[in-house]
Amino acid sequence: MFLRILLLAMLLPAIVFGQKKGQKPNVIFIYADDVGYGDLSSYGATKIKTPNIDRLAKEGIRFTNAHATSATCTPSRFALMTGKYPWRQKGTGVLPGDASLIIPTERLTLPKVFKQAGYKTASVGKWHLGLGETNKTINWNSPITKGPNEVGFDYAYFFPATSDRVPTVFVENHDVQDLDKNDPIEVDYAKRIGNEPTGKENPELLKLPASPDHGHNNTIVNGIGRIGWMTGGKQARWTDEEIAHVFLSKAEQFIEENRADPFFLYFSLNDIHVPRMPSTQFKGKSQMGLRGDVILQMDWTVGEILKKLDELKISENTLVIFSSDNGPVLDDGYADRAVELSKGHSAAGPLRGGKYSAFEGGTRVPWLARWPQTIKPGTVSDALVCQIDLIASFAGFFLQKVDFEDAVDSFNTIDALLGKTKTGREYLIKQGGALSLTRGGWKYIEPREGKAIQELTNTETGNNPKPQLYDLSKDIGEKTNVADKYPAKVKAMAAELEKIRGA
Ligand code: NG6
Numbered sequence: 258m259f260l261r262i263l264l265l266a267m268l269l270p271a272i273v274f275g276q277k278k279g280q281k282p283n284v285i286f287i288y289a290d291d292v293g294y295g296d297l298s299s300y301g302a303t304k305i306k307t308p309n310i311d312r313l314a315k316e317g318i319r320f321t322n323a324h325a326t327s328a329t330c331t332p333s334r335f336a337l338m339t340g341k342y343p344w345r346q347k348g349t350g351v352l353p354g355d356a357s358l359i360i361p362t363e364r365l366t367l368p369k370v371f372k373q374a375g376y377k378t379a380s381v382g383k384w385h386l387g388l389g390e391t392n393k394t395i396n397w398n399s400p401i402t403k404g405p406n407e408v409g410f411d412y413a414y415f416f417p418a419t420s421d422r423v424p425t426v427f428v429e430n431h432d433v434q435d436l437d438k439n440d441p442i443e444v445d446y447a448k449r450i451g452n453e454p455t456g457k458e459n460p461e462l463l464k465l466p467a468s469p470d471h472g473h474n475n476t477i478v479n480g481i482g483r484i485g486w487m488t489g490g491k492q493a494r495w496t497d498e499e500i501a502h503v504f505l506s507k508a509e510q511f512i513e514e515n516r517a518d519p520f521f522l523y524f525s526l527n528d529i530h531v532p533r534m535p536s537t538q539f540k541g542k543s544q545m546g547l548r549g550d551v552i553l554q555m556d557w558t559v560g561e562i563l564k565k566l567d568e569l570k571i572s573e574n575t576l577v578i579f580s581s582d583n584g585p586v587l588d589d590g591y592a593d594r595a596v597e598l599s600k601g602h603s604a605a606g607p608l609r610g611g612k613y614s615a616f617e618g619g620t621r622v623p624w625l626a627r628w629p630q631t632i633k634p635g636t637v638s639d640a641l642v643c644q645i646d647l648i649a650s651f652a653g654f655f656l657q658k659v660d661f662e663d664a665v666d667s668f669n670t671i672d673a674l675l676g677k678t679k680t681g682r683e684y685l686i687k688q689g690g691a692l693s694l695t696r697g698g699w700k701y702i703e704p705r706e707g708k709a710i711q712e713l714t715n716t717e718t719g720n721n722p723k724p725q726l727y728d729l730s731k732d733i734g735e736k737t738n739v740a741d742k743y744p745a746k747v748k749a750m751a752a753e754l755e756k757i758r759g760a
């Protein structure tokens with residue numbers, strides 16, 4: 258009798274919240290690129306409407322204190338995949354297109370957690386975590402030795418780095434798509450190769466000119482100067498205006514094929530990264546130029562995924578999460594007039610800084626989630642949550658044990674992520690240039706030399722040779738540095754940051 262009551266008591270929370278043991282929802286993590294805290298109408302944008310993404314908030318949960326670990330792409334994705342702070346490993350900064358794989362293949366990864374739970378896993382979209390063996394040149398003309406498949410994805414359709422970096426080709430699992438063997442690809446980031454025109458020497462050939470001094474003026478592909486040089490692979494090169502549609506169709510195909518199995522889809526959008534090249538359907542459709550147009554395209558993409566789930570009648574049992582890999586930037590290298598056409602729109606909302614910054618604008622990002630069977634519609638949560646915690650959270654959800662060497666910085670916050678509690682993690686270290694520690698509404702940014710403003714992108718970096726302390730509970734815009742007022746707090750937080758860094 259006693260045992261029965263005990264058992265019931267143990268089961269009760271699960272029953273109350275509708276989470277049955279052994280539950281296996283499909284999970285789709287939609288990872289947008291460079292979308293800011295203020296870029297969606299559900300987060301206060303008024304000059305642009307994102308009804309499909311907003312639908313996730315209406316039918317699910319919207320987080321106001323959700324974070325990427327870092328203010329750029331590669332480190333944020335490294336943390337998402339491994340559950341480890343990227344600054345613990347060398348070489349996790351923004352990678353060139355010919356970089357080696359930076360995720361250790363012998364350790365636990367987010368997709369492996371799902372695989373262990375019997376899921377089919379796929380990565381569709383931007384990769385940017387390197388390919389092939391360490392310190393080996395990638396041969397693009399034979400099967401690529403290491404990539405998403407080796408990290409835990411059963412299926413992968415992706416481009417290697419960013420759409421402004423060569424090689425501008427799609428890869429399916431290990432092979433460059435549509436490659437003509439008689440026109441082999443070569444890539445170089447150190448020197449010019451081949452004799453194709455470059456943005457530097459032939460600017461008259463560009464349909465989207467580069468911003469002055471940003472680079473982006475090497476090999477021209479599809480009328481756009483790229484970072485890095487490539488030669489060959491003419492038939493395999495993408496058309497930028499088609500990228501969103503290509504990735505969407507691959508994502509939809511994976512969902513359709515796996516509608517009967519539990520699946521995990523990491524859907525990593527190219528939007529709204531530069532070069533912003535919307536398809537015909539969205540060109541000129543926003544009031545904000547190309548950056549606005551690709552926001553609409555991104556929102557449409559999310560809508561198509563939701564439609565597909567409805568059509569297959571699997572919406573009820575699918576958890577859809579939408580977030581972004583870092584904060585917003587307006588001029589990131591191409592003359593797309595984003596700065597002048599974004600007047601009246603605050604891409605970072607009330608936050609200071611943006612992409613590349615140690616201020617909140619760099620890392621506090623939109624995060625919405627819908628799982629009709631479990632998450633109460635219309636929930637708003639201010640729990641401190643971070644992408645680095647997905648790995649421990651899902652491992653916890655599936656009752657898996659995590660080896661002590663795996664996912665070392667990841668906490669199981671599944672109850673916060675599903676809206677069952679408003680308590681998330683207690684503290685978080687984030688990375689702009691400088692590292693910061695957030696705990697209980699306080700944010701400490703460590704001293705760092707260097708420019709306070711990165712002129713190219715006009716970003717406030719957060720660099721300051723003196724310690725900074727902000728009371729986010731009253732000052733979300735980090736306007737007043739109160740370090741001098743609370744020296745003991747500064748000392749304690751600096752010591753804590755040091756301790757975690759050394760752990
Ligand atoms: C920067 C690029 C920027 C963008 C970024 C990566 C320059 C001057 N700027 O180095 O255009 O590509 O890297 O963005 O080269 S991220 O979202 O993938 O981190």
Ligand code: CA
Pocket residue numbers: 290291329330530582583
């Ligand atoms: Ca990014």
